[in-house]
Amino acid sequence: MEEPRRLGGRYELGHVLGRGGMAEVHLAHDTRLGRTVAVKTLRADLARDPSFQARFRREAQSAASLNHPAIVAVYDTGEDYIEGISIPYIVMEYVDGSTLRELLHSGRKLLPERTLEMTIGILQALEYSHRAGIVHRDIKPANVMLTRNGQVKVMDFGIARAMGDSGMTMTQTAAVIGTAQYLSPEQAKGEQVDARSDLYSTGCLLYELLTVRPPFVGDSPVAVAYQHVREEPQPPSVFDPRSRPRWTRSS
Template sequence: MLIAGRYELHTAIGRGAMGEVWAAYDQMLGRPVAVKVLRTENTDPTAESRFRLEAQTAGRLHHPHVVGVLDFGEHEGRLFLVMELVDGDSLSGVLSGDGPLPAERVALIAAQAAAGLAVAHEQGIVHRDIKPGNLLLDADGTVKIGDFGIARFMDDPSAALTATGQIVGTSLYIAPERALGKPAGPPSDVYSLGCVLYQLLTGKPPFRADTPIAILHQHLDAAPVPPRELGVALPPAFENYLLSLLAKRPEERPTARQTADWFGSGSWRGSAEPLPAAAPAPPPVPARPPVPRTETGPATTYKLPSAAGGAGHRAAHRQRTAAAVPRERTASGGRRGRPAPTGSRLDLRALLAQRPRVVGIAAATVLFVVAVFVGMALFSPDDSSAETPTETQQSGPADPTP
C-alpha cells in the first residue's frame, strides 16, 4: 500500500486501540520510516483529536531519546503519522525474552528515558502512558520514547476501568494522584518510569492484583517491596533512589531532569565514605636559643699558701675567692654550694649589693690563715727544720732520745 504517494507500507509491527503501526519506506527521501495509521473501525469520538495531539506534541520534540515525528497527513479519510523507524524491540519484548536486567543496564535505560522525559516536560508535554511497550530500543540499545500524546485511558479512573484491553496493562504503572482522578503532571511520568525500572530489575511490576481496581488501591496505599529483599543484586544507593521515584506524594519525587543527571553521573553505584582528613602535623618547635651564662667557671680547690707567700698570695687568694662567690649563691636564691638551675641568669645588681659581705668573708679568711701560720711558728719544736716542713708532717714529731 502506498500512502500520500510516497510512503510504501511493508509490514505491520504494532497494533493498538486507535491505530496500527507499519514498517514503511519513504520513496521520496529513500529511507525507512514507521507509519502509524488511524484505524477506520475506531468508534472513539476523541480518537482523531488525540491522534493529532500526538503529532503536534511529538513533532515539537527533537531529542536522541524521543521517537521523532517526520510527517503528518490524511490519506483516503484516514489520518497517518510518519515517525522515525526504531530498528529494535521494546522493553516489553526484552522482558519477555531476557527477564530481569542487571543494574548496570537498567541504570543506562533510566538515564536515557529520564532525559527524554525531561525534554518533554520542559516543553510542557506530559506523556501519560510510560510503560515498557512505549520505551523502544534501537539497534545499538539506545532508548527512545514513543507514543507521545496518546491517552490510553480517561483521566477519570472509574471511566477508564470500563475500557477493555487498556486499563489492565496501564494500571500497573499509574501514579497515585491519577488513581485519585487528578490530572497527570510531570511527576506522574516519573512515577510510571519508576514502576518500569522496578520491573526491569525484579521481573515484576511493584504492584500486582487480580483486578485493576485492586492495583489502583495498592498504588495509593501499599509500599513497594525493596528489590534487594527479593534477591536483586543492587547497590543501596540505587534502591533508595528507585523508591524515591515511587513516592506516593508527587512533590517528594525527583524531577525527570534530576533523575537523568543522577543516573547519568553514576551516582547509582554509591561511593565509599571518604576517610577523615588527616590531622595537620604540628609545626616544628623552634630550637631554644642558648641562655648566656656568667663566666664564673667551675669551683676550684686551693692549697693554703705558705707563710713565705707574702701579700701576693693573699691578694690572689682574695681575688679567686670573690670570683667563686656567685657559684655558691645564685641570684635565684638557691641553697649555698648548689649550682644555679640550667638557664638561670645571675642578677648582677644583687651580686653588687652583696659585695661588702664578700669582702668581709675574704678578709676573715685571710686573718684565719695568718693566725694558723703564726701558731705553727710559735709552737713547733726547736730542732725542726723550716726547709723540710713536708717531711716533718709526714714522719711525725722528732724522737727526743739522742
C-alpha cells in the same frame, strides 16, 4: 503481485512491526524522500470518533515538535481511508531495535548498572519534553525502544492524553492501552496529571527492569490501580538481591 497499500499517496506499508491496544505499527517506505519509516495507524473504532481524531492530531503535532536523541522523531501525521473508514496515522522515525517489553518478555535479567543507564536515558527524554510543556502520561516498557547499539528511544508522547480526553476513566484507558501497572496514584484517582506522573511511571519501569515484574499485579486494571494508591511495593531486593538498598529507595 499485489500493490502495497499506500497512505497519503506517499507511505507504502510493509509488514506489521507490532500491535497494541489502540494501534498497529507498520514498517513503511516514504516514496517521496526514499527512506524507511514506521507508520502507526489507529484502531478503526477509535477512528470513528471525530473528536478523538482531532485530539489525536493535536497531540501528534505537539509530539512532532520534540527533537531529542532519546525521543523517537515524529515526521508527519494524516488521515487516509482504509476499508471505507478514515484512519489517522503517525509517521515516525524507524528504530532498528526492540522495545523494553520485548526485552522483559525474553526473561533476560539485566545488570543493575545497565538498568540504571536505561533509566537515565528515559529521564533525559522526559526532562526535555517537560521543559517543552509536554507530559508523556504513558511511560511503560512498550513505549521505550532500545536500539541495536544500546541507545534508549522513548515514543508515543501525547497519545495517552488523546485517550484520556475521550471521556474514558483513567482505569478504562489503562485497560485499553495496557498501562495499569505504571499508573501514578493521581492518574489512578483521575486527578490532574503533571510531570511528576511520568517520574512515578519511570520508577515503576525501573522496578520491573530490576526484578522482571511490575511493582503491582492484580486481576484487573482497577485492582492494580487501587494498589498504586493504597499500597507500597515490596523492595526490589526481595526479588533480586543484586539491587542495592539505595536503588531500592529510589525506585
